[in-house]
Amino acid sequence: MKSPEDPVDHARTTRPHAGESMTDTKNMPALIVIGVALASFVGALAAHATNHHSTGLVFGSVSAVLLAIGLVWLAVEHRRVRGIEQRWYAEHPDAQKQRPSS
Template sequence: MADTRDPTDHFRTTHPHAGESFIDIYCWPGLLSIALGMISLVGSVASAAYQRHEWVLTTAIVGAFAIAGGIAWLVVEHHRVLRIERLWLAEHPAVLDEHPAPQ
């Protein structure tokens, strides 16, 4: 399994956040929530197509909240990764001299 304590790739790439969603398993609930929200929105459209109007609003609201919650989860998780990266860079100042931060 991936090392989730520090999901940033410091040594093998100049783009340390490339593939972050695959390395950091703590973002998976956010991705799953977005996927379930999309399924719920598809269910809302299907219930409208089959004229089951009592389910249209319910599934649309559930889908919207699931997508919003998933996006919020991903944002919070990315901020956690950035905080871990700042701590790592504070402990390894020589890396900053070799690879300056992009502007």
Template sequence: MKGAHHDPIDHSRTTQQHAGESFIDTLWLPGLWLIGLGVVTIAGMLAAMAYQHDEWLLPLCLVAGALVTAGGLLVALEHHRVKRVEERWFADHPDRRPHLPTS
């Protein structure tokens, strides 16, 4: 979807506007890649433990923690940006505010 990073919210076709947010908004990708690299680093840490290379455990643990934390932070920041875009859109279109379902 070209240009979806400007307004990745589906305003017209669903009542759950954020259902496919991570697929539509490509600005999530750096955070997802960092989380993926962190998971691969955790696998390397487990391999270092299995082969008894204890000198690699602490550096791999620190790198994995930093990668997963940075990736999660980027994903959270992008989600907050999307929420700000959504609130701005609702301010411009007050008649289109979604009705929350009652249970």
């Protein structure tokens, strides 16, 4: 069963992490932060295009920081999911272990 507590699909697919970013709802804040970073980047481009360079630098800096935070969050969550998967395989030694696709 796929849920935030165990987002790995153990039975129905050859790709157990397929759709992980959508089924693991603990990833959603990171995806939102990355979306805000993208909007901030677009704002930085617009500010530089209209010769508001100080505003563009602020938006660009905010964008870089938010992107870094979002990517680190996704990496930590993916590592958590991989740990859950390893514990599941340890509890089910008869299950055929699938090669990770991510």
